Amino acid sequence: MTTAPKSEKDRVIVFDTTLRDGEQCPGATMTFEEKIEIAEMLDDMGVDVIEAGFPITSEGDFQAVSEIARRSKNSVIAGLSRANPKDIDRCAEAVKFARRGRVHTVIATSPLHMRVKLNMTPEQVLDLSVANVTRARNQIDDVEWSAEDATRSEMDFLCRIVEAVIKAGATTVNIPDTVGYTTPEEYTRFMRTLIERVPNSDKAVFSVHCHNDLGMAVANSLAGIAGGARQIECTVNGIGERAGNAALEEVVMAMNVRNDVFPWWNRIDTTMLTRASKLVSAATSFPVQYNKAIVGRNAFAHESGIHQDGVLKDASTYEIMRPEMIGLKKSSLVLGKHSGRHAFVHKLEEMGYKLGANQLEDAFVRMKALADRKKDIYDEDIEALVDQEIAAAHDRIKLTSLTVIAGTHGPQRATMKLDIDGKIKIEEAEGNGPVDAVFNCIKALVPHEAKLELYQVHAVTEGTDAQAEVSVRLAHEGRSMTSKASDPDTLVASAKAYLGALNKIVMKHQRDEPAQAAS
Ligand SMILES: CC(=O)SCCNC(=O)CCNC(=O)[C@H](O)C(C)(C)COP(=O)(O)OP(=O)(O)OC[C@H]1O[C@@H](n2cnc3c(N)ncnc32)[C@H](O)[C@@H]1OP(=O)(O)O
């Protein structure tokens, strides 16, 4: 969903640099095919300018930028270049295949960078900038000039150089916060002063490019727009040098959700944001932080009971945007130790269960107990728990407690307390292994002739804290009775599964007895 257009002067151009600045961070290198796929997706999503790479970097980067340019549909395709003829020419050659190509040329303007890194005087930097913008403009109509480390540059010099590059033909002037140093108020003032003081500032679009070293890249980008800029340079998932760049999904949704505060619009189809995030994460192998704004897996997930109850009554209690706006089907209610009954009942209904009040209360208590011991509660856990609740509703023999001593120095020993028809009985037994000790305890507490035919264990979900699901089959008087039980403790699950099968035998006897007496 795109924000309804207002006027052209309020439109923010979205410039995505995932494939250039995003790729610059250690470990994020993408293959040719991955870059093509991402560029096509950004084009479809409504990104105005795609910075596809830095063509002088390598033959591979040149090829990727050229191919993205060839395949471009609506987006302008930009390439980066330093302020030297070789970079400019190579870049112009790569982007010339696009419907609209852009040469983006950068040079540092801060005293520190000019002196230490470039070993140039401000006048040399100014002359070089003018010469290279002119060179680029002789090859292409769309030229962006960037003042690297602009926010640590002197305002008087910046005004002079910006005026000169616009005169030389720069159509976009980018004022980057290269090292993530500025603050929102400062950046608004900085941008406003620059635009006001440069006499020909109306001949170019001013742009922001903010890094996240102090966690303010998104806030600073919006502040720069408030100061008069109309292009935001950003990346999907906020990837980029060091702590990254302003995240595309965050700046776009901030403008959409708080349009009262950020009264500008853009052309992004926000329903593609989730897909874009997943694609970039997969291509770079950079996981998305769980609590990342907009696209983190917890951004629309609720675990606490009070929040879940609120969301069930009206999602806007705890959600400031609808999940569908960013291409997510729905928000999720995650069951855990902080959950309440409303969410538990809702989950059971979704899974097709309808329990009576007592069964529900028992299952809820058991879910809480499970959540205290297990990190994630999956649907399979709930299923196992409720099935067991239903199956055990009429059991005459119930497990009350179990302690097992196991380890290298046998024999293993179990102590078990059972509730048999309302009476508590306790017994201790040894065994050849902990499971044998547990089953011997049951035999001591409930003497019976049934023979163990099958004992099987498997994990309900993944991880070392997964619940064990145990199946037990007992044979008695020519019939077999099978029962399943689950618990994070394999021995408790074993005891419950055995007792489940035993209860079935007892129940069968109970049903058969009156019939036998009558015959
Ligand atoms: C703020 C930014 O994100 S800018 C983009 C940064 N991205 C990258 O650097 C990724 C791609 N870079 C590369 O592949 C390489 O660095 C290249 C191909 C650009 C250059 O490689 P090399 O020629 O081996 O130079 P190297 O990277 O070691 O040093 C950079 C040189 O460029 C000069 N330089 C740096 N910025 C600029 C600039 N904007 N304009 C002109 N020259 C510059 C430096 O002063 C240095 O020159 P020197 O060799 O005379 O000292």
Ligand SMILES: CC(C)C(=O)C(=O)O
């Ligand atoms: C090339 C420029 C825009 C840059 O990446 C920066 O200054 O951070």
